Amino acid sequence: MKTPQAIRGTQDIFGAEAEAFAHVVSVFERVRKLYRFTRIEMPVFEKTEVFSRSLGETTDVVSKEMYSFEDRGGDSLTLRPEFTAGIARAYLTNGWQQHAPLKVATHGPLFRYERPQKGRYRQFHQIDAEIIGAAEPLADVELLVMADQILKELGVSYGVTLLLNTLGDAPSRDAWRAALVEYFRDHRAGLSEDSQERLERNPLRILDSKDPRDKPVVADAPKIDDYLSSEAQDFFGKVTQGLDAASVDYVRAPALVRGLDYYRHTAFEFVTDRLGAQGTVLGGGRYDGLMESLGGPPTPAVGWAAGIERLVMLLGEVQSVEPAVAILPESDDLEAEAAAIASELRRNGVNCWTAFRQNPKKRGAKAGLDGIFTKLFVQQPDAHGKDLNFTSVGSLEAAELYHQIAKILGEVRFGNISHFRATE
RNA sequence: GCGAUCGUAGCUCAGUUGGUUAGAGCGCCGGUUUGUGGUACCGGAGGUCGGGAGUUCAAGCCUCCUCGGUCGCCCCA
Structure with a gap:
């Protein structure tokens, strides 16, 4: 089909x-x-x-x-x-x-x-x-x-x-128009074919003709100012x-x-x-x-x-400058947890990027293509009960996202936290 | 309505004077990498070369028709 x-x-x-x-x-x-x-x-x-x-x-x-x-x-x-x-x-x-x-x-x-x-x-x-x-x-x-x-x-x-x-x-316009028609009739021979046609149908349009042949004729045409x-x-x-x-x-x-x-x-x-x-x-x-x-x-x-x-x-380009964080589950069994975290962050006004498949490395790369270099990794709790890691690269604004996110999710859950300056 | 120009993979494009089995990058799919400092590595699938007719031993490439895109004319409220 x-x-x-x-x-x-x-x-x-x-x-x-x-x-x-x-x-x-x-x-x-x-x-x-x-x-x-x-x-x-x-x-x-x-x-x-x-x-x-x-x-x-x-x-x-x-x-x-x-x-x-x-x-x-x-x-x-x-x-x-x-x-x-x-x-x-x-x-x-x-x-x-x-x-x-x-x-x-x-x-x-x-x-x-x-x-x-x-x-x-x-x-x-x-x-x-x-x-x-x-x-x-x-x-x-x-x-x-x-x-x-x-x-x-x-x-x-x-x-x-x-x-x-x-x-x-209306009277000014009518008088000007009449003068224009008379003028163009007198110079009909110098006008392009299109403009000769316009003379009958829509004479004012001759004034903005694109044809170079019309330009000199138009230049000397009657001006509205003389009829106002x-x-x-x-x-x-x-x-x-x-x-x-x-x-x-x-x-x-x-x-x-x-x-x-x-x-x-x-x-x-x-x-x-x-x-x-x-x-x-x-x-x-x-x-x-x-x-x-x-x-x-x-x-x-x-x-x-x-x-x-x-x-x-x-x-031209309109950049979205809103800071956003990519939510990246470390394994398949953490998908639901990651989704729950994204929901909670979004309800608190944090812009979250999510995907639905592939490993965190691939997802991170994809987020990068969308211009997002701030990542929140969701993992199984380690020995100290830490189940979140945060990384950002780029603007200070992106790093500050951490404080906002930590406040919402609880600072105690975070293990590694790192911010890296963008290098040219 | 008229004219010019283009049409090759999902996308962006290579493809020599007509000459074997039409390529690349991205994307997609699969795998590897157990990883967090800027987008990794390996492999795979995917094309009736817009469609039709013609010329030719041979057409992605030449000719005609047709459909579509782009740009321009007309028109511009």
């Missing part, structure tokens, strides 16, 4: 990488509490219209990039491709307006029907933070400062830059002032855009060149127009999300 294969674009995460994954989530959880963001848990799937209506009927996104299927009742359902639309739906259907301005945070798996490549998977994972019901620029600032703190606490901020832009309010209303200028000014006041560095990126119409004002991405073609580590912006597309009242909101896999790639 042939073993079924995993679904394309899914991953089985193991060992050190899984620890790094958990580390990202725990840092996120700790920091979001500092900012008093409420934890929420969301369904992994929704009616397809939750996503299709929020995305508009635009682009390949709805038609090709979503994991959609029919359930037994004939309803079209979709595995969530993002958090925001589901959160917006929940905000409306649960009457969370009463909590506005509402700060929420969540994390978990998302699904997009794409070809996998570096840092892109069909099932991927994000951390996510949103502020709903706040039109004030300080909401944007707080979210950005929180994002910055998370990246710094994860230690991944090296080589990561915050790109910041404003799309203005005074209100929009004022809003953006308050965002940048807030970032300056909080000492968060950023780079103005006038070509940073969002394809969807409901985005207004602030748009931002933390980017790096260390992740191949997928440079965005964390991205977000203000989506004041989204609630209405889901049939709700006009509701200002702003949020961001970050890919956990990408953060893990930037993180």
Whole structure:
């Protein structure tokens, strides 16, 4: 019988990488509490219209990039491709307006029907933070400062830059867009084939084209700054002032855009060149127009999300530094005794490594592969009633484990006790 | 949807211009070592070389198809 294969674009995460994954989530959880963001848990799937209506009927996104299927009742359902639309739906259907301005945070798996490549998977994972019901620029600032703190606490901020832009309010955005379309039409011949195509479907996207032929045309394209209303200028000014006041560095990126119409004002991405073609580590912006597309009242909101896999790639090794002791029975008839000792130590908070077979020498070697050089040998009581020996090699911290263990198990039981300094 | 590239043992990989019975390390299994200072020693099992077709006296190696991985394009909410 042939073993079924995993679904394309899914991953089985193991060992050190899984620890790094958990580390990202725990840092996120700790920091979001500092900012008093409420934890929420969301369904992994929704009616397809939750996503299709929020995305508009635009682009390949709805038609090709979503994991959609029919359930037994004939309803079209979709595995969530993002958090925001589901959160917006929940905000409306649960009457969370009463909590506005509402700060929420969540994390978990998302699904997009794409070809996998570096840092892109069909099932991927994000951390996510949103502020709903706040039109004030300080909401944007707080979210950005929180994002910055998370990246710094994860230690991944090296080589990561915050790109910041404003799309203005609706009139500013519309005027800029019209000017861009006119400009690109005039320079159509100089554009790549892909961008000529974009001109019809999603002209703003020409601005971040990767094709070298587009670069000179894009460089001279109309700038949003020339189309901003005074209100929009004022809003953006308050965002940048807030970032300056909080000492968060950023780079103005006038070509940073969002394809969807409901985005207004602030748009931002933390980017790096260390992740191949997928440079965005964390991205977000203000989506004041989204609630209405889901049939709700006009509701200002702003949020961001970050890919956990990408953060893990930037993180490198996450060492578990918790001291641990390997419990090694000297003979088969001491297995049960050794297991009992391990249980007692663990109930008292001592991290114990155990195996289930092979002689103590082999087990010790195996523990060493797991980075554990502190050993507790369990033997038959000798003439003096000593039935435990303790050895450690390495940090002083490991040696101090002895005192903790002796206190729990009784010092009188120990025969040989030795600690050796690690030699390079 | 398109393109490039890779696919040999459970894992990571060698394998010459096509030429006997396809190798190593790790892991696994067995044994030795009666041991406690940093991961010992010896032995063994394990492969339809991703799958299929073709070229050839002969294919892991060349050609085509197919499946899968990786990376990139498109897309990126």
